[in-house]
Amino acid sequence: MKRSVLHITIALLLSLVITGCEDIFIRELDFKSDGEPEMLVLSANNRVGLRPNVLLYHSFYFGHAHSQADKGIIKDAEVTVRINSTEWHLNDSTQLPRLQALDTVEVIATHPDYPTVTAHQVMPNKASAHVVSWTIRPNYWMDIVLEIDPYVGNQDDVVGVLFNSGSLNLYKGEKKVKNFQFSGLYSTDVVFAEVLNMSAEGYYCTKINEPLFLPSSALQQPLQIHLIADCPWGMDNKNNYTKATLSSLNLEICAYTYDTYLYWQSKRLATDMQYYMGPPSGIGNAKENVLEDILEDLRNMLGEQEPVRMHTNVQGGLGYLNGYSSTAVSIKP
Amino acid sequence: MLRRTIYVILGLLLMSGAYAQERYTISGYVTDAESGERLIGAAVYDTISHQGTVTNTAGFYSLTLTNTAHCALVASYVGYAPSKPYIANQDRTHHFVLSSTTKLQEVTVTGHQSVSAPDNVQMSAIEVPVTQILAIPALGGEVDVLKAIQLLPGVQASGEGSAGLYVRGGGPDENLITLDGAPLYNINHAMGMFSVFNADAIKNVTLYKGNFPARFGSRLSSVIDVRQKEGNNTFWHGGISVGLISSKLNLEGPIFGKAQLDSLKQGYSPRAKTTFNISARRTYFDAFMAPLVHALSTREGGTTSVWPGYYFYDINAKLSHTFSDKDRITVGLYNGADVEYVYIKENEDRYDRSQMNMHYSWGNTLAAVDWQHTINHQLFLNTRVHYSGYYCHLNQSMNVVNGSPDEEGTTFDQRMSYGSMIHDVSVSSHLEYSPNQRHRVLAGIEYTYHHFRPSVQNHFMLSGSDTTDVVLKEDTTLGGDVLHGHEVAAYIEDTWTPTKWFRLNYGARFSMYGINGKVYPSAEPRIGMRFLLHKDVALKLSYSYMSQYVHLLSNSQVSMPSDLWVPVTKNIPPMRSMQVAGGVSYNICNQVELSVEGYYKRSLNLLEYKEGASFMGYTGDWQQQVEVGNGWSYGVELLVQRKVGPVTGWIGYTWSRSMRQFDNINEGKPFHAKYDREHDLSITLQYQITPRFDVAGTWVYGTGSRGTLVTQEYWDNQAGIWATYYNERNGYQMPDYHRLDLAMNFHFPHKRSEKGSKGKETGYYGRGGWLRNAEHILNISCYNVYCRMNPVYIEQEMSSGKLYQVSIFPVLPSISYYFKF
Known part of the structure; x- marks a missing residue:
């Protein structure tokens, strides 16, 4: 009786070993987005003495494969730049003023496919x-x-x-x-x-x-x-x-x-x-x-x-409005 | 606060004088009949006045009785038959000797609870019988104390196969794990797969998750008090086990004096005053692996030879000597380490050769000397001196020689080492006073010197050529600052029983930690109370305030040798926690204990690594790598436990949450702790089918571990990089964890012992010879029976946008053999 229990046990364990040796150590998981939308990415590198510049991209949700060449640039967004409460709409024909030290710069970008993003910055003074x-x-x-x-x-x-x-x-x-x-x-x-x-x-x-x-x-x-x-x-x-x-x-x-x-x-x-x-x-x-x-x-x-x-100082999205x-x-x- | 607490304690003690009447005190020890080992936590109970107490960690009890002409004391302990009543009516010393029920009744394993849970004022504490730990199915057949504790409610494992502990939402550094009263810093082997506790050497394990008695301090979340066996005082015993992972040797016995040797010759079995217990364990994976890899690397004229290996070992020892009924000294020793090495040698030809050696080692050394002194029937003093040390050494060296006669010869010699170490030396004195049946007072003082050297790196490089001698030489030591910490603590606690239905444990611990001219004081009130609603049902409430002066810096969820223990500093304040808990305890038919507890814990000044921080290679101040923040956790725990009978085990379920909030992490928003898991269930059962055959099984289920995942990526034009964005720290929860383990133990009596003694009738090894009670035990166990591939960690593949879980343990059967004599 004892011997037969032992034999059955060993046979059972061996079969389990074989099962366990399958290639199952790495398994792909289903990764859901939990409803998190892709976002607008604002990139503005503003320097005192130069005109404001704004570039817009969109983020890629992890799980949506994309090529490294596709940086997600967005050209049809509506961008508003506000400098010390004066507002400009950014388009090809817009000539923005040069930024001065201590100017307050605010950028608002809207696009029908993404949430609106805003960012603002006070330009620093000159260091010498x-x-x-x-x-x-x-x-x-x-x-x-x-x-x-x-x-x-x-x-x-x-x-x-x-x-x-x-x-x-x-x-x-x-x-x-x-x-x-x-x-x-x-x-x-x-x-x-x-x-x-x-x-x-x-x-x-x-x-x-x-x-x-x-x-x-x-x-x-x-x-x-x-x-x-x-x-x-x-x-x-x-x-x-x-x-x-x-x-x-x-x-x-x-x-x-x-x-x-x-x-x-x-x-x-x-x-x-x-x-x-x-x-x-x-x-x-x-x-x-x-x-x-x-x-x-x-x-x-x-x-x-x-x-x-x-780090981001963009509300509603990603990216960065820089001031220096x-x-x-x-x-x- | 401090003064008020002292007044309260003194007032309550003075009140106890009002009850002082004609009284007498019985004191002594409770010991195991066969081994002479003193039993911790055994109950001593007067069946006439219904008053009782329990033995302390030295096995000592003291019971003062009033208003009763006679008493009839009975001692009991789980797994042992109760003693015969001892009748007394004046001050007496009486030692109880209990016999194990497994020796008395071969077929049915019975026993009695030592102290029923409703009777005990202590809550949030669980004692796990070592016999149960030994029977629990284990990974690779390697029985592990800490893995058994992981199965208790309120305790979570850090990951698959890991011995790391997270208690009530606290981190692994918030557990005070002591061996014979001395703290151990590194409790893991093999990156957390096994604990340093060799179950063969362990006598008693108690876990405290809350309602901490004032005698414990220095950690926030738990105390695991592990005591080593002292050794049989009559016969020599031992055991040899051979498993897939390690082999173990255990030997214990008496060391007889001349008079006792004479007594032996006359056929008696004297009790020795001096006993010893020594256990050793070593893995031997390296013994098979290294030659195999070496042979493969050098076959068919290969020019590269590789010699890799890994092993760990533990040596536990305990020596005790009883001078008299009043004085006893014990010495506990532990040394253990992990060693990993790789030696690579390459000989391209007779001129060009290179050699690379890597040698990593890390481990603990501990020594604790206890002097136990019975001052009188009511006063017991334990004075302890201990040393606890931890070290981690990582060494790498590379030597390259190019010496072709056609070219200019060059040599390159490079060595790098990394090390960290801690040395603690402590002296403490603990007094136990039982003035009457209503009070049991414990008080003590402790001083500990901490010597920290958190991180030291040494780089040495020498590059030279035949023509220019030394081209480049560098020998640099980075870090290595030594920190000296001084910790002083005093505590007093009293267990007060004013009425039968109400019992109170109250006290306070006062501690101070000084380092580099900065002193942190702390007053830690503790209180626990029990209301007996019915003889088998009790309501319990508790409050604990705790302080912790050391932190563990770790980047990884598994225990790594690189984890750094660092002290508080001028900039890093002590961690604090306040925990309130309440629960109901129900003793069902004196067989099963059921308890339900809820808790809320608030923790302050917790540490987390800053974003992007990593331990290795950082040569600056570690304080710049960490953030200080707060945390809170809450939960409900259910435990159903049966310690006696043919079927023993427990069912534990925990529902809990553990959150963190740091100003500079996760944008200051609260986030889940790494080990925050909502549900945790474990079922552990053992069934003694016959005296020679028992089975055990464990099933665990837990909500998945947490991690931080990138949820989006975007092109950062200013930085010129693909930047990653994760929505929340530890916001991703891995798939649920569940696993079934089974084990069977076959016990075969040694033939010689079955048929009667063929050995010497008397001798050091006692009547019946060496093999008097010898038996063979065959353990067959299976880890992860239904091969659930539980995730250990998650990998993100950014290029494909895919997410993978990585598992390491499929079904793992194992077999081990144990010869016990």
Whole structure:
């Protein structure tokens, strides 16, 4: 009796094993929209001194496959731009005025297929700065002292130092052999720690399209900041450079609304996982590649990244109405 | 608040003096007849005056009686026959010895409840007999204490196969899990598939979900008090088990002195003053897997050799020595770890070679020394010193050498390590005072030093060539700040029984946590009351205020070695919670207990990772990665439990909600907690068909886990990216979870023990030899019998717009063999 129970049990278990070995570990789920409609996406990047511009797209509901080329642009929406209570309807023939600091801009877009979207923004004041000094060090590091003028504007605004371009001419003897393009500028000034600038080993970094933020509350008085540009190949003995001269260095001092700052942060997190940022490239690109690859593997294995939603200041839809002012600062030898 | 609480407690104690009349106190221990183990939570009851008490965690009881010329005390405990009455009329020390009913009656397993639920003022607490835990079907046949607790109402598992616990809407870090009174930080092996508790070493498990006695603190949601076996004081016993996942060894017994050895030679069976219990467990997946993978990787002249492996182990030990009736010292030890490694070696040719090694290890070490001292019949003192440590080390190294004679030779050496660790050292003293039959007072003080090193990373790189020597060298340590925390706590609680129908447990815990010059004080009132509506029906109410000074940062729903325990700081305040609960408890025919409880819990200063945050690679301050917010949860729990009889088990059902609100997450709107599941049902039954054959089954059902899904995507022209939009954090609910597990246990007495002893008549191993009560146990179990593919996580494929659920456990039969002697 006991033996037969045992045999039946084993046979039953074996049959279940066979059932379990089918390819059923991954199964597609039916994902319903729960009635969530696609939305209008407003994109307006407005700068003091330029005319307002508005682009409109529509979002794609997850589950509705689409090509990457189809960005969902919408051309037949009715767009109204209101600047300081004066209203314009945006069409091909409309000539909008240039935006001034502290202008209030409101955008309303309607389309029969989507809910109406609205967004508004107060344009920031102008921020400005000048170069106090710059020096090329013997190890091909370049020190720049920049003085940012006091900011007069909304105290919630954020001032950004933005690297645009810059390079060193490298010589062997008297012969110029290389024009080295900087990838970014670094700073160890603690003022940058007051907002969410990412740091590694105490360095805060600005690269092309990635400003280094500081709160406007820190600009009640003129503020001197120290920036470093570096040439990692200067450390390589094999190249035997003998001299370096500055070719050019172009910066922008921008004032952003606080919304814009939040938008930048969400973009950083969504695209680059910028809670981790490599150390300055001067210490070695090779290291960045190897370690970042390993860290990426570990990240994938050991922890999921929390989901990131791009910041939006658009009511009724998605996207972003940006407002900023910009002042160029250049260093030329 | 503090002063008022003290006045109330003192006033109530003074009131107790009004009742002081002619009185006497009986005290002592309740022990198991066979092993000499002291029994925790055994009832001692006077059948004349109908007054009673229960033994504490040391097995000690003290009962003061007044207005009764004589008493007739009876001790009882679940699974044991009640003792004969002990008659006394003055101060006495009396030790009760109880015999297990399974030894007395082979066919019908009977027993008695230790304390009926309606009689006990404590609510929201469940004691799970270890015998039931051992019989519950388990994944891979690996019996697990925490997985048994997951089957109780109010407790939810974190995911398929995981030992993680979510109690009444709280996170996994809100559970105080103690082994012999010392907290364990990492309770999981194999990323949460198994707990660190080897069931062979466990004596007693009690879960508190609310109405926390004042002696417990430092966590918001639950206390799981696990006690290790101390060892048989007469005979040596042990067991060896072989399963698909691990093998275990257990040995326990007495350590005799000279006089006892002489007594043994004369044919007696003395009780030793010193006993030990040691258990070890190790998995051996690596022993089969590593050689197999290595052989496959190197076959047919392959240039790459791979040697991967993973294992975990636990070693539990307990040593106890009884100096006298009044003094006893126990030493509990635990060490366990997970180790994962991959060694890859590649030899392209004689000149080019590379080697990559990855070695990860994480685990706990714990030591607890308890001195139990009976001051007099009414006063019992337990002084404890403990150490609890947790570490996580992840090491990777890579070495590449290119040395072809035709080219410039290069070497590249890179190493990276990540580590985090915690060390706790604590000293505490706990006093138990039974001044009369109306009061039982517990008071204590504790000091704990916490040493945190949450995250330290080291990068080392050396790159060189034949001609230029070192081209690049980097040796950097990031993070590694040490945080020193000091936690001081004092508590007092009293169980007051002014009338037969009303009993009150009230008290308070006062604690302070100091770190980096910042001190957080906390006064935590606790109160629980019981109204006996009928001899078998009680109404219970409770309120608990709790504080927690440590947080667990985790990105994942499964337990990962990378999960970081971090303390409160100047910027991160302690978590707080207030919980109110009410319920009815009904004892049906002294066989089945039914309880229904409702609760509401409000939690403050909870932590969540910020959007986009991830633990690894972040070299800055972890505080910048987290948000502080609040939460609330509420629910109703039903438990029907039978602990005695041939059919035992329980049915637990929970309806609950758990919500969170953070200013900077989900646009400040409330959202569901990750583990918020509306319905949770578990049915756990065991049936002892014959003395040699028993079956057990478990069926669980739960609403699906939650996750955050992208619901739309759009082209962000300014950022130049396809941006994703999710409508709500944790807004997506996975499909429902359900699963059936079955197990059968066949018990075969060892032939030698059946036919009578052939071993030595006397000796260390007692009368009858080593194999006196030996038996073979064959366990056949099946996890997920009907092969329900429950989702573990959800994958979104953006390109196709499809959503997939990923499952990991189909039907999994297993077999294990246990030889017990």
